[in-house]
Amino acid sequence: MISFGPTEEQELVRDTVREFAKNEMREIARPCDEKRELPSDFLQKSWELGLVAGAIPESFGGGGIGRSPVTNALVLEELGCGDVPLAAAALAPGLFVAPLLDFGTDEQKKSLLPLFVGSSFHAATLALLEPTFSFEVSSLRTVAEPKGSGFSLSGKKRLVPLASTASHLLVVARGARDGVAGLEAFIVPRDAKGLAIAPEAERTLGFQCLPRFSVELDRVEVPASARLGGDRGIDGARLLAMLRTASAALGLGLARGVYELALPYARERVAFGQPIAQKQAIAFMLAEMQVELNSLRHLVWKAASLLEHGVDASRAATLAHVYATREVMKIADNGLQIFGGHGYIREYPVEMWYRNARALTVNESVAAL
Amino acid sequence: MISFGPTEEQELVRDTVREFAKNEMREIARPCDEKRELPSDFLQKSWELGLVAGAIPESFGGGGIGRSPVTNALVLEELGCGDVPLAAAALAPGLFVAPLLDFGTDEQKKSLLPLFVGSSFHAATLALLEPTFSFEVSSLRTVAEPKGSGFSLSGKKRLVPLASTASHLLVVARGARDGVAGLEAFIVPRDAKGLAIAPEAERTLGFQCLPRFSVELDRVEVPASARLGGDRGIDGARLLAMLRTASAALGLGLARGVYELALPYARERVAFGQPIAQKQAIAFMLAEMQVELNSLRHLVWKAASLLEHGVDASRAATLAHVYATREVMKIADNGLQIFGGHGYIREYPVEMWYRNARALTVNESVAAL
Amino acid sequence: MIDLTLSEKDEQILATVREEALVCRKYARYYDDHEEEFAPDTLPEAKDFKNPFALLMKRDELDSSMGVMSMLVTAGQTWGDYTVRMRRGTGGLGNAALRASGTPEQQSRWGGKTLAMAITEPGCGSDSKAVQTTAVLSGDEWVLNGEKIFVTTGCRAEGVVVWATIDKSAGRAGIKSFIVMKGTPGFEVTHKEKKLGIRADDTAAYVFRDCRIPRDHLLGGDESIPKEGAGGFKGVMKTFNMTRPAVAAIGLGIAQAALDFTRDALAAEGVEVDWNAGVHGRSAVQQKLIEIEADIEAAMLCVLHASWLSGESKSNNLEASISKAKGGEIARTATQRCIELCGSLGISLDHLLEKWFRDCRITDIYEGTGQIQRLIIARDILGYSAAELS
């Protein structure tokens, strides 16, 4: 049934997160960016929102709200509207927990989920991206070869969030079959033999406060039980669909944040004797932003509701992701343009959003799930 | 040496053709389009401009001005600004003559060029396009197989201009080698055995007055002497570069024609109490058109001057062609939009330009050389 | 709850619409070629199909709302053809106005008739408040004088809702709508326009010369002229919040037809989208197919959003204009891109793609151009009056 109305519960969650984004993220975003530093207490504060633990069934000590990709999309938009790198930091454990919930065997859940139901932040993460310019998720270079009763993992990963503090990494590798259908995920403890995490976080355009690391796997041996989903393995297409939907939702929030900066500025900024918002060139830019924000939100919700129904969402997720890649950058770009010279100096926030917009929307960015 | 200044001779030619376009093409374009009919005297009038014969060396009875891709680009812009389908009709013989001049053996030139130096229009044409949706020039389906001392040609061609009246068709086929390097061209008389021209011209969006035909080749046998360039064959990449540059130049003219219709209309049309051109939304559309017209013209001239220097122009021609494909359609589209409701009715010319713009810029359109 | 999927029943209805559309499509080329003719009100095949609207009547809790479904049905029908219908439903754009602003008496009296909507005049395009047609009260009759153009279904409609001013000095506030039935003395249908597309459709021009209609033919019955601003005009504008999403849906149904045709034609030649591949795993054509599909889906969801809101009796002025702005833009560019992907076969009259390209182009022009929509959107989000942002 076509409906655009969130449930009361969803509205409550959304408003709570919106408040958090306003009070706990917007303020610190700029200093975090300039210092390239993640405040220790932020992760804990975000943890207390229960975003990660909430989805874990009560049987494992979680909130038992259950996974709702739609609610997730609402939350991600709000967090993205606060600050994307901070959001990505807060959500890093989710990159590990969400696939565990969706694809993990009971044993895997029993042994690992309890780590994430405590009152203090627990870091875990996902390792997907690889150091190639023509990175293509359907043909990963990190391989998992059968070794004895288990597997041997070899390859290079990069931009793995919180890798240096994570207890476990979920390493995505190519298995026996080709393409996305052949994707496998392995639960690897940080101290596994042969797994090397770069001593220094990678420096990137935007996302400056989020510690992301290069990770090298040199014949890392893991038992059969480390293969997520056991003999069943994972549904690679669904994992990808979730990643794409999530990063589109974050992008939506980022774009909305830029819009919310640009609109009041355009109304206040006077040039040639009147507010620049009274010029069609600027007014139409803002109208275009509003149109594209609605359009992108609809595409994200479409993908999310398919995921929620448990049906194939690859098409919808790819549409949302492609759309976000195009429009989020454009909105951030035009937002900066509306600020003119002020858009280019770091006294004003918009240039930071411009950098984060580009960093978020490069192909298959892994920021949230 | 970078110079944007045409020679006096080029200015003379350009102005002559501009006059012709204004007096002999603009007026009749609409009735020709509505009647789907090419006035018999138009071809003769255009012939008298000497566009085809002029390039033929005096030794063959031609004007002996010589081939100048740059002058050609100037001429094509003016003709395109008159009416593209009429221009394409007038230039159809050039599709046969130009490759003959560039790639033909002395024997081929001796035997065929004299046909085109007479005082009355002589039809000949080029057959390149094929009936596939994913048509790709680098992998044609029309094949030329060695047969005895000559070749046997088989395949389907479409949208061959003036095929029903042409004395000869230059049939492009894939030879021994793959890709564009393997392209071959064969001189085939219209009455050749196994060559069938559809009784009715194809009906298409736009180009309604230009008779273009489907042509089927069923094991058409031609002697070795029919292979353009003899044992050397042709330079497929150069032929392609010339085609792309020429259609970009025609597109430039078409786009300029739309701009020249839209600008005065926007200045005269009053809405909400003032000329719509005084609204930034419309004024900026026109400014954008001016920017892209200049940009496209520069790219066309760049490709043309490389062709004139006889060096590899594939890159430059493809840039001009890709640019034209994108911008010509956009300019025609915005031009129509400026006319509003009047843009949609056939009382006004712009809808015809919109159709021709789309018909011209579909991939590897063969309209002129 | 947020859900952008369809119920089984929704799907069934749209499947039926699709069946009918495929039949209508058979007639599309003929009526494009014979623009002086009108498509029949009922196709010979009609007897073999049950009317999908019958199914629409009973909606369960888990089905999509009438408003939402009517948009999907509209798009489903134009997916077949812009004009040709299995059974032509009565009702034109004027009926939407009647439903929005008519008195109960007026609704019951004219609801069953097909009413066109006459707004545009030779002198004004989207500038609807510049209406020059006058209505003067003389005794118990209104006397109408003026010209109207671009009247959709103007030849075949049984009557028309026409905009006229009862007091030019009052500007927009003086504009009222009147119902005039065909055959009224002084009401003349002049000619059918020849157009780029939607040729089977009739687009008429009207002339009113001392055309007298009873006093109660004023839509809504309110003869007063509100003091400030656009009181009465706003009432008139309400209509647009219903018609704008519908007009967008009409165009997007055609755009979807163009995309489906292109996708199938290319798939038959081995060019297909892999939904899992990333940008480095796609061909240029696959990338374009994905972007066109994303654009059309986004635009259609904007339409559904606007209609869902009105179904929830929430204001949708902004969303109606968003759906029209986005729908109009995509109707233009989607069909343009589809032809490009089909190359020289895309422009052939052997296929309907080129017709859809022509038909679609109207979407961004009538019922307020894309520029007008963006102006409305900008004023709304900036809280500007027409004076502050013109």
Place this chain on the structure above:
Amino acid sequence: MIDLTLSEKDEQILATVREEALVCRKYARYYDDHEEEFAPDTLPEAKDFKNPFALLMKRDELDSSMGVMSMLVTAGQTWGDYTVRMRRGTGGLGNAALRASGTPEQQSRWGGKTLAMAITEPGCGSDSKAVQTTAVLSGDEWVLNGEKIFVTTGCRAEGVVVWATIDKSAGRAGIKSFIVMKGTPGFEVTHKEKKLGIRADDTAAYVFRDCRIPRDHLLGGDESIPKEGAGGFKGVMKTFNMTRPAVAAIGLGIAQAALDFTRDALAAEGVEVDWNAGVHGRSAVQQKLIEIEADIEAAMLCVLHASWLSGESKSNNLEASISKAKGGEIARTATQRCIELCGSLGISLDHLLEKWFRDCRITDIYEGTGQIQRLIIARDILGYSAAELS
């Protein structure tokens, strides 16, 4: 004759520029990281290279003109880095103004100094005629009061050409340019802005408090205020016809660097453009590479066109704005697209691509935003005054 190819000599000069640029590039990351420092006026490597400008002096008949070459050299230098130079030539944007409007005496007196250009004020962006800084004649001195921001090379310049009004009531006509050298009492350089990009560059803010300069420091020497419109102002605007193409060239050199890096990086992984293939023979990435290359080449040719015209002493007001509008837009979008094609490696600080993305973004902002350029273009082609189209 029309020819858009380079002579052998042209090529040689640009090859030398390229060599220097590659050296400068080695320092690019350091000065981006240390924005409080200034790059040296001369690099240690300078002794190993001969100055390309020496070669530029002797032009043959078949070589491109000085004006055209200076644009290509400018783009060739920023291809290496926005700020770092093998040898910093004296001269800033203010020197262009001096050349355009200075008296012979002024030219010879200050031509050798590096002069910044101070136009923008806290209250006005591209609205250059809204200048609030005043210059009042007292005795034989001008007394300047006001604030300026976004002064490019404002910290290191030896002096500045500053816009001030000698009569606010006269509007644009009252605006004149004055030359003020560093160290003049009342002329204070306040701070260096922290920016998104071009961090090695200095962008200063100035304050003038009762700053007294000799009467002959008025650029051009003409103290009269033309009756109608923008007489004096036009003179001032002349400068822009020289600086706008240059500013576009600066951005396009960086955009070209981004494209070259992207092309090479992808080629190393087997992704290369086939110039003969049609759209159905290209991958999505190849298609994007082609479009970026077409955009950059088109924009650069617009720059060369504008400079060629001024070399032929033809008017280039329209073409200067076209080159800036197009150049600014492409500088934005080309670098954005290049990063997209390079994926997650495109945002890594291990490469300069992300820096070019930041540096490039200024192009569409300073020296008149893209919106201002389009306004100028529209007025020009429509023959509208600033009042008719604002």
